[in-house]
Amino acid sequence: EVQVVESGGGLVQPGGSLRLSCAASGFTFSSYDMHWVRQATGKGLEWVSAIGTAGETYYPGSVKGRFTISRENAKNSLFLHMNSLRAGDTAVYYCARGGEAGSGSLDMDVWGKGTTVTVSS
Amino acid sequence: QSVLTQPPSVSGAPGQRVTISCTGSSSNIGAGYDVHWYQQLPGTAPKLLIYGNSNRPSGVPDRFSGSKSGTSASLAISGLQAEDEADYYCQSYDSSLTGWVFGGGTKLTVL
Numbered sequence: 754e755v756q757v758v759e760s761g762g763g764l765v766q767p768g769g770s771l772r773l774s775c776a777a778s779g780f781t782f783s784s785y786d787m788h789w790v791r792q793a794t795g796k797g798l799e800w801v802s803a804i805g806t807a808g809e810t811y812y813p814g815s816v817k818g819r820f821t822i823s824r825e826n827a828k829n830s831l832f833l834h835m836n837s838l839r840a841g842d843t844a845v846y847y848c849a850r851g852g853e854a855g856s857g858s859l860d861m862d863v864w865g866k867g868t869t870v871t872v873s874s
Numbered sequence: 875q876s877v878l879t880q881p882p883s884v885s886g887a888p889g890q891r892v893t894i895s896c897t898g899s900s901s902n903i904g905a906g907y908d909v910h911w912y913q914q915l916p917g918t919a920p921k922l923l924i925y926g927n928s929n930r931p932s933g934v935p936d937r938f939s940g941s942k943s944g945t946s947a948s949l950a951i952s953g954l955q956a957e958d959e960a961d962y963y964c965q966s967y968d969s970s971l972t973g974w975v976f977g978g979g980t981k982l983t984v985l
Contacts, residue, residue: 788974790920797876797979798912798920798963813973847919859967859974860910860925867919 755779755863757831757848762868769838773868775831775848780863783826786851788861789833791844791870801846802833806854816842838872845869877902878964878977885983891952894980896964897945902975904945907967911940911949914961914979923962924949951982959984 761773773789789801802822803811810822821834831848845867852858879897886892896909903909911924922931924940927947939950947966951958964977 790976797961798914798965798976800965800974800976803974811973813971849920858925859908860922860965861912861920861974862922862925862931864919864921 755850757850757863757865759846759848759865759868762846762870764871764873765838766874767839767872769872770834770836771838771870773833773835773846773848773870775833775865777829777831777848777850780850782824782829784854786854787822787824787831788849788851789822789831790847790849790861790864791842792847792867793841793844796844799844803851804831835870838870840872843870843872876978877968877971877975878966880962880964880977880980882978883981883983885985886951886954887985888954888956890954891950892954892982893951894949894962894964894982896947896949896977898947898966898975899945901970902945902966902968903942903947905969907969909940909942909947910965911938912963912965914963915957916960920963954984956984958982 788803804822819837847867848865849861850863912920913923914920927942928940968975
């Protein structure tokens, strides 16, 4: 079964750091782009970061310089390192599979159940 | 303020047809980037509903259809069922922002 499972969420103080993990299974992880998408309670989806199969990374302005996405293909794992966390970063963080290398596809076809990050003192 | 604009809510009676619009600009939908749609049932993760403007993944009923024209796209749901009550999001890519963008989401209520 193709799936991704997030972990690592929790309560962190403003200014603190946290590392999220995403374990992938059922597909050739190294052949796919991967994303992090977040959703604050009662709000919409917000794309947080992406990493390509060659390791290229992308971020929106809201997290650039604070968040770092990385992948370890040998362990079928995706990570999100979050620094200088703010109350506005409080959300459920989803790991999502992007397009297969060479496909040009920019959708997200496999989603995890999410992990909750709460930034509060 | 989302880059892609969707109506906050739509509603329809069982059996009816509803459409949800997604309006972008010349740097995303109008630039030729595909539009994708996601369904988020209450308390669950988003699920890919339509990809590449009008394609359905395996298992998605043909009651769901998508289209794109110019700087806008639409999701149509025909033969509304109670289980279609959910939030729906459009998504594309924006060349000016160099990133993926979502619409603000539309809550579908089945009356």
